[in-house]
Amino acid sequence: MLGKPIRPTLSLPILTVALCCAYSSAAALELDPKAINIKLPEQINWVANPSGSESAVLVGDPSKPGLYVVLNKWKAHHNSKPHSHPNDRFITVISGTWWVGTGTDYDPTHLQAVPAGSFVTHYGNEIHYDGAKDEDTILQIVGIGPATSTPAPAK
Template identity: 85%
Template sequence: MFGFINIQRLALATCLALSFGSVSAADLDPKAISIKLPEDIKWVANPGGSESAVLVGDPSKPGLYVVLNKWKAHHNSKPHSHPNDRFITVISGTWWVGTGTDYNPDNLKPVPAGSFVTHYGNEVHYDGAKDEDTILQIVGIGPATSTPAK
């Protein structure tokens, strides 16, 4: 029914699965993959109630960058713009966003975790967090600058 050859294959497959199951991250080829665990990510405090962690690139220089931004609860930016499009994923919490030069935190709209937002270059917006910290992943092309709205 099952046969001796099939039993041998099953035994071999089980041994291989058990031996590969014990492979750790230390066994990965660093030329093939890089992993930063949460405790390895360096957060830097910014003025205005946020923190950031650069994951890839350098936002102050030309080229691609990926940054985590953590808005602390009860902190918002004032109206501003960026020269290039920015692509933002809400990782956790609720992000609150508004547009235009008239800053009115009562008009902020909620963007829940899992959402994707595009901030278009040179368009005025403001954003932040209300009752909870919010973590965003921001992808863009540098240099990433911010210009206050007039």
């Protein structure tokens, strides 16, 4: 018996037809929109902000009470000035490097780098400033609205 080739039990044409049928039935399967909603990157609506950033609201309305989830894109070479928010905000750095500082004295030479994959909490009513240096940076921000921003008092 040594040296005798093993013959497959299915022929190539039958296997090809079986794989095509399995693929076409899986491709025809549609998700129930009551169970799941997917937004592809090209379907996310980015809006330019005067601060040099762009934002895209994914869930909720940051201007109203309640939970919100926002993507924020800091454009390269743009930073905020010292400010605070009334509620805690929970931020994940999705891409790029985010630069953050604290206190009322804006000093871009003392910003700390926060790389992609990091998680940051901005505590309510505490003064900070942030932005991007040499590359665009995308953040996901989760919080409870309204998400107002109050400039730090001038010294």
